[in-house]
Amino acid sequence: MERRCKHCGDLFTPCANVAHQRYCCEAECQKARKNEWRKKKLATDSDYRLNQYDAQKRWRQRHPEYWGGYRTSHPEYARRNRALQRDRNHKRREGVIAKSDESSICNPMRSGYYRLIPAEAEAIAKRDEYLVKLDVIPRGYLQVPDIFPDCKQIT
Numbered sequence: 001m002e003r004r005c006k007h008c009g010d011l012f013t014p015c016a017n018v019a020h021q022r023y024c025c026e027a028e029c030q031k032a033r034k035n036e037w038r039k040k041k042l043a044t045d046s047d048y049r050l051n052q053y054d055a056q057k058r059w060r061q062r063h064p065e066y067w068g069g070y071r072t073s074h075p076e077y078a079r080r081n082r083a084l085q086r087d088r089n090h091k092r093r094e095g096v097i098a099k100s101d102e103s104s105i106c107n108p109m110r111s112g113y114y115r116l117i118p119a120e121a122e123a124i125a126k127r128d129e130y131l132v133k134l135d136v137i138p139r140g141y142l143q144v145p146d147i148f149p150d151c152k153q154i155t
């Protein structure tokens with residue numbers, strides 16, 4: 001007694017111990033069966049709905065790195081966040097320098113972000129450019145190399 005699978009339409013022989021088997025054993029069809037079951041359950045069973053909601057919430061709490069994935073798929077959100085963070089870093093850094101060395105006011109080279117373009121690239125086509133953070137380091141700071149831990153290339 002073969003039956004037609006509700007998903008793929010192929011004929012299959014139901015297992016003896018599954019009373020009303022409507023799907024064959026193909027992985028795709030079993031997935032469809034589970035989805036169908038879940039949809040029906042969500043629509044009819046409020047306890048199940050609440051449980052699912054709680055489980056999803058707990059999953060998000062256990063997997064905060066999910067937000068890393070969110071940033072990757074929402075580049076504008078990530079770009080804006082980085083810009084805001086740069087602003088904050090910049091302001092903090094300026095505060096540190098102003099307090100630690102008055103003479104930096106007279107220094108024509110200011111701490112901040114600069115575009116770095118390979119010199120020979122200007123004459124030719126537009127090439128890669130690098131956004132670099134330059135910190136004016138007052139004398140005396142060289143003895144404390146860790147004072148600017150995030151002084152590195154930012155692209």
Ligand SMILES: [Zn+2]
Nearest residue numbers: 005008024029
């Ligand atoms: Zn099937």
